[in-house]
Amino acid sequence: MKMTVLKSAIAGLALVASGAMAEGGFEINGEVSITTHAPTPDYLDGALPELISGWEFRSADTQAMQLDDFDNPGMLAVEAAMVAWDEVEGTAEKSCASCHGSAEESMVGIRAVYPKWNETAGEVRTLAMQINNCRTEQMGADAWKYDGADMSGMEALISVQSRGMPVNVAIDGPVAATWEQGREMYYTRYGQLELSCANCHEQNYDNNIRADHLSQGQINGFPAYRLKTAGLVQTHNRFKGCIRDTRAETFSPGSAEFVALELYVASRGNGLSVEAPSVRP
């Protein structure tokens, strides 16, 4: 999908989604199949005609960087995290590997179901919360900064083990109230510009907002390598940037609000493939 500036401008003026997108996907390293289109889950009540990965909204050059791990700079962070995985830290003198063995085996499928309910703690946990819980409770080590490079790299390493698997977060049972809170936030207008998530990513995806080609705001590719910052960007970083762009006071990465929003937004991508670390402008 390649748009000229003129076409984009016309689409932006008309505020009409420009044409149907074909079903499809791509392969990473010629072996991992990624599905970029999925049917809309029933609980979205037809809010979207279909789910589309953010990859489809990017230029051919940006898309290409995700086809081969050698070309994807996000994989540098994954490699650094592989070293951290084996690093013994904290009073318990343990590493991730002490309990979980090889990430390539033990972490398969994990990213696809997060955020998820933790019965013992009685809370919804994001992957970052679970990683920090391991660090402080099991390793006796310091918690990582919620959206620091150590954390986003470890999230990326864990996510890679689920690449190609469908996102499948639970929305009912004990997480129902949190999911409902996230849904409420998704449709709440924030900031001086009075924009909700839905205003851009549900009502106007595939249109341009100034020079940005709006996607559905799916998070199946997060953490994502951003060309702009030349580093990984987490889901909560992106939420923060979006809310700030509405000229609002934003919530903090790791806050209860963003955890709820992450659960809801993740559920809007149920059925798309885990893609992280994706490459985005």
Added chain:
Amino acid sequence: MKLTRRDSILLAMGASAAAMVPFTANAAVEDLINAFTGGAAVGDAGITLIAPEIAENGNTVPVEVDAPGAVAIMLLATGNPTPSVATFNFGPLAGSQSASTRIRLSKTQNVTAIAKMADGSFAQASSEVKVTIGGCGG
């Protein structure tokens, strides 16, 4: 004089076209080219430059240069504060006189590649890359 909307647009286009002139022929770029060519004439055959028409972010723009038989290719971003980008010197074992890399562009501009051929001649190719500045920082 009363300007219609159409007149205003035409005037604006003329003004931006005029602004383009010093932009493609600035002194720093000319100096770099002269230093590379020694002031020799530069042709336009035998070199290919592949760059995107629109870059989603100027921070990482993929470009490819190819000049069969070249001994060196200099790459310039003519609109950057410092136009130099890279110079590829091909050795005897180069499988082709081509290379790809990723570059930074500060704004919409012409990217230029100049090849020095084995016979001492020079060839140049340019491509305009539009750098979009999105509204959604994050």
Added chain:
Amino acid sequence: MADNVTPRVRVPRDAAAGESIVIKTLISHPMESGQRKDGDGNLIPRSIINRFTCEFNGQSVVDVTLEPAISTNPYFEFQSLVPESGTFTFTWYDDDGSVYTDTKDIAVS
């Protein structure tokens, strides 16, 4: 000085004699341009990889001069002839005097 600088290269394991093969290289490096300012408005000093070379059995394949306009994590793709079995040597030169190298063997049949 740049931390955690790690080179990566991709070279096919084997090739036919005289074949032209594709090589990709990537090195993790911030490529600080010298044009940016920190939070206090002070210029952050330039710190880049300024040269990259690839040799095969001591003969040059490519020798690249890099300027600050090369993106973070410098990436190169190019082609090499492989007349016989041997070793590729890749070398990156940092502004701070550090030199990073990597080697890859290739079997030619």
